[in-house]
Amino acid sequence: MLKVGSTMPVFKPRHLMILMVALAGVTMSILAWIAWHDPAINFLPHDRRAEWIVFPGAVDARAHWFAGIDASFRREFVLVNQPSRARLSFRGMRRAEVKINGVPVRFQPNRNWKEITSIDVAEQLHAGTNLIEARAFNHNGPPALWLTLASDQLSLHSDQSWEASFAGSSWRHAVSAAAAKTPGPGNSIAGGARTLDAMKKSWPFWFVLVGIGAAATFLCCVTFNRYPTVGLGKTLLLIFAGLWLLLFWNNTRLLPFHAGFDSKEHLKYINYIQEQRALPLPTEGWEMYQPPLYYLVAAASLAVGKLSINDPMSVFVLRLLGAFFGIAQFVFTFLSLRLLLPARVALVGLLLAVFLPMHLYLAHYVTNEILAATLATAALYFCLRLLRSDKPSASQFAWLGLAIGAAMLTKATGILLLPIVIAAIAGKLAYARAPIAISLRNLGLLLAICFAVCGWHYTRIWLRFGTPLLGNWDVISGFTWWQDPGYHTAADYLRFGRALVNPVFSGFAGFADGIYSTLWGDGLCGGASSLSVAWNQQPMAAGYLWALLPTTLIIAGMGVAIFQFIRKPSSELFLLLGFCTVLILGLIFMTLKVPSYAQAKAFYGLSALMPLCFFGALGWETLTRARVWLRFILGAPALVWAMNSLATYWIVPSVSQHLYAVKALGAQGNIDRATAEAAKAVEADPSNATARGFSALSLSELGRDEEAIKEAERAIELNPSDSGAHLQLAISLKRSDTERAIVEARRAIELGPENSSAYQFLTNCFLELRRYNEVVDLGREWLAVSPYDATAHAALGTARAENGDLTEAAQHLGYVMMLRPEAERAHARLRQILLSLAREPDGLQRLREIAVNAPDSPRMLDELARLLATYPDAKSRDGAEAVQLAERACAMTDRRIPALLDTLAAAYAEAGDFSRAISTIEEALNRARTSGDSDAIKLSERILASLRENLAYREEPQ
Secondary structure (H helix, E strand, O other): OOOOOOEOOOOOHHHHHHHHHHHHHHHHHHHHHHHHHOOOOOEOOOOOOOOOEEOOOOOOOOEEEOOEEEEEEEEEEEEOOOOOOEEEEEEEEOEEEEEEOOEEOOOOOOOOOOOOEEEEOHHHOOOEEEEEEEEEEEOOOOOEEEEEEEEOOOEEEOOOOOEEEEOOOOOEEOEEOOOOOOOOOOOOOOOOOOHHHHHHHOHHHHHHHHHHHHHHHHHHHHHHHHOOHHHHHHHHHHHHHHHHHHHHHHHHHHOOOOOOOOHHHHHHHHHHHHHHOOOOOHHHOOOOOOOOHHHHHHHHHHHHOOOOOOOHHHHHHHHHHHHHHHHHHHHHHHHHHHHHOOHHHHHHHHHHHHHOHHHHHHOOOOOOHHHHHHHHHHHHHHHHHHHOOOOOOHHHHHHHHHHHHHHHOOOHHHHHHHHHHHHHHHHHHHHOOOOHHHHHHHHHHHHHHHHHHHHHHHHHHHHHHOOOOOOOOOHHHOOOEEEOEOOEOHHHHOOOOHHHOOOOOHHHOOHHHHHHHHHOOOOOHHHOOOOOOOOOHHHHHHHHHHOHHHHHHHHHHHHHHHHHHHHOOEHHHHHHHHHHHHHHHHHHHHHHHOOEHHHOOHHHHHHHHHHHHHHHHHHHHHHHOOOHHHHHHHHHHHHHHHHHHHHHHOOOOOHHHHHHHHHHHHHOOOHHHHHHHHHHHHHHOOOOHHHHHHHHHHHHHOOOHHHHHHHHHHHHHHOOOOHHHHHHHHHHHOOOOHHHHHHHHHHHHHHOOOOHHHHHHHHHHHHHOOOHHHHHHHHHHHHHHOOOOHHHHHHHHHHHHHOOOHHHHHHHHHHHHHHOOOOHHHHHHHHHHHHHHHOOOOHHHHHHHHHHOOOEOHHHHHHHHHHHHHOOOHHHOOHHHHHHHHHHHHHHOOOOOHHHHHHHHHHHHHOOOHHHHHHHHHHHHHHHHHHOOHHHHHHHHHHHHHHHOOOOOOOOOO
């Protein structure tokens, strides 16, 4: 039975249920309205008249920087005669251009890309075959198109029958944006362990666990009836704490390097504090937007031992911190459960807290998540004690304020706890008819201590950036990035199931799969962009099926808690249900704001571990009350799940552990140690093709080609269909037999069409052999797999230029300049191409062709505009075209760059608009002076002097 201390009988059950449903409806309606209408949210609104379509690119687990890459879509259709009317309706994420039969459709663009543009285009159609083309641009996700064309003869709409090309790639059939994303053969995240396969492969292991679980369940039933549960709870806490410490001792030996989500960036934060003796600003590092408490504790802990983040011992210290935080977390969870549930039932919740996979794996990583969750759980414990006190003391409010403030100083999600705590306490005080003055004093004390602990940090950020909450996803932070899928549809929040079949990286399938895969296992592989984990993969994969039992218990318990709250409202249930609700809503909102597959992480809600364990224990109690036989039936698989979790994260010397070390050490540049680990992997299982392949790669890095070739050939013998093995053989062969290496690379692409590394290797071979036609053909296929790869565009640009196709070469160099702004070589090559074209008799026409197809690259647009506005020979100048290009470049950069404003001023002058030219150059000069850029100041002054004499500015090409 639930032990309720304070009730709040303000509403009748029926009225309370109506109110809760209404609040849920209003909240979801607000979220839906934001998703459907806010142009800053990459959500594709459903409209049954047409589908949103995208290019079928390969799934990519890596992050991309903002770049306005475009996709082209086309569709042919036949008309018997010219229609009298034809209504075109379209929209593109985030901008779209449409041509019909090669003629651009002129329209007034909407300020909100989600609004539909409609226009009559009957005059642009004709009898016979017609072609409609659309080009969509998007800087923070894949371009998407929604389009309908309705006439008295046909109804055309965007669907999979359209063809698409991405940034100059080969043409493919478009796909529905709502379809679940799946990595294909050759992809770095394809081929993860499947749940049913894992169960089949390790059935003797499960047979043993089931036997142990059944025996332990029987023993527990006997023990609970004979011995006092209070002493048993303390004993179990000590046993579980010892087990955690033993687990971490074992794993530190076998995982002797830092690991985890963005671990390098978290370590940079710690190192900054150690070296600078100060706190960083959010703009100084990827994770430096985080509140500082964890990093201060970590830096101080290292300082005690006079360690830096580069010392091997720092791994042990930071991992031990994670272990202690995790132990504290489940201790506070058990203490909280004891306030609400009988001791025997609370032990079920303790089992969940100790062996919850996301709790176990996250504690091994360098992250602030564990400390933030521990402090939030401590705050919930203090709040529950306060709510159950007849006369809460001022010290209770003070301790609660301290815990909440510390949680907020560790991670911003701690803020979500504060309003729920205040509301729960206010409800209790109101029901208890506590004196208003005393209540306000105590609540004021709580808030004062909370803000004294963390307020200085948020005030510091607010004063510097104009907002107290800043993340690395905010443009103001300077980290302009996005990650696949780059958008969401309603289907992403409605489907579920992949996590039960192929759980690793199942977040690509939808929100629920992402949450499930990271709650019951390390479904994102510790933040790696590949299937690389140190954990035991077979138990981890099978664990997702065993986790169906605790999932059922949690859902059942949540339903019971809601029913009990409606029937008999209490502050305690309001606290737990309310906190879970705001966390879930916060997670949904953040996945809308940052539409990344990796945003749907369950451990962002690790602060709600105690409520989850409460719901699980309550579900257990509800289902097994007065059913001893059911306790045994459910208890055995529950213990199997717990033992499986421990087995998953107890690292043992194995092939997967050695291969994980190979990748980690190779990424750190420690090739010798990586080679040694690869050799250990082969020794552990000589028949493992992946181990042989990594051994070949490591040997090749050391220049031991003959040994590398033998290992790679052996890997292919063991697994002839392994794309990676063929690529590793190709790499090993390259120095000695280039033609055979090319054959193997082609085979790698044939077996793994999404193996981007194979495309890169083969392209480089062709470039070295000057086989440019093959580079062009292969490069377009490569772009279909990796359209955001600057190396692919650079290779295509080089090959096109060498073949004399300067228009296409310029386009790909523009993509390089977008994707890699520091690529001065591409900039110089583009300038050389443009100047060579300007000197040709038909140079102006060819420059206009480049301008028509130019990507959204500000530097490329500026280069074109400057040439068209300032070139000495009038035959290669076009003021109107220069103005369009320069205005587009300035709009894309919010008129912040003086050099682009200089070009715009020169373009206005060439077009004869000297008044706008002078005002623009003065704007450029002011910006240059503000930034202290002496070169920009001199250029602006030269242009201004020319304009004041009513002379268009001319610039000799260099």
